[in-house]
Amino acid sequence: MANDHDEQKPSASLALLLEIVRCPKCAGDSTKGILDPVREHTWLVCRDCDRKYPVPEDIPVLLVGEGTKWQHTAVADLPVPPPSPE
Numbered sequence: 309m310a311n312d313h314d315e316q317k318p319s320a321s322l323a324l325l326l327e328i329v330r331c332p333k334c335a336g337d338s339t340k341g342i343l344d345p346v347r348e349h350t351w352l353v354c355r356d357c358d359r360k361y362p363v364p365e366d367i368p369v370l371l372v373g374e375g376t377k378w379q380h381t382a383v384a385d386l387p388v389p390p391p392s393p394e
């Protein structure tokens with residue numbers, strides 16, 4: 309079994325998701341709300357509002373409330389792996 313855990317690339321399914329997902333807070337404008345993966349793709353950061361969305365198990369949790377919770381947390385301080393939503 310190949311071990312790809314050293315790679316920083318997202319899995320194929322996550323890469324595909326990243327092309328279509330946008331920050332739910334900013335997505336009303338189609339040019340806004342682009343999410344950049346950080347911390348080895350365990351978090352997504354909105355370029356416009358700086359909300360940060362956790363990606364536990366390669367599944368982005370795109371809830372405004374969740375993003376707001378981490379909005380003022382520095383990227384370097386985000387927990388890895390991210391907490392799963394309750």
Ligand SMILES: [Zn+2]
Pocket residue numbers: 331332333334341354355356357358359
């Ligand atoms: Zn946003």
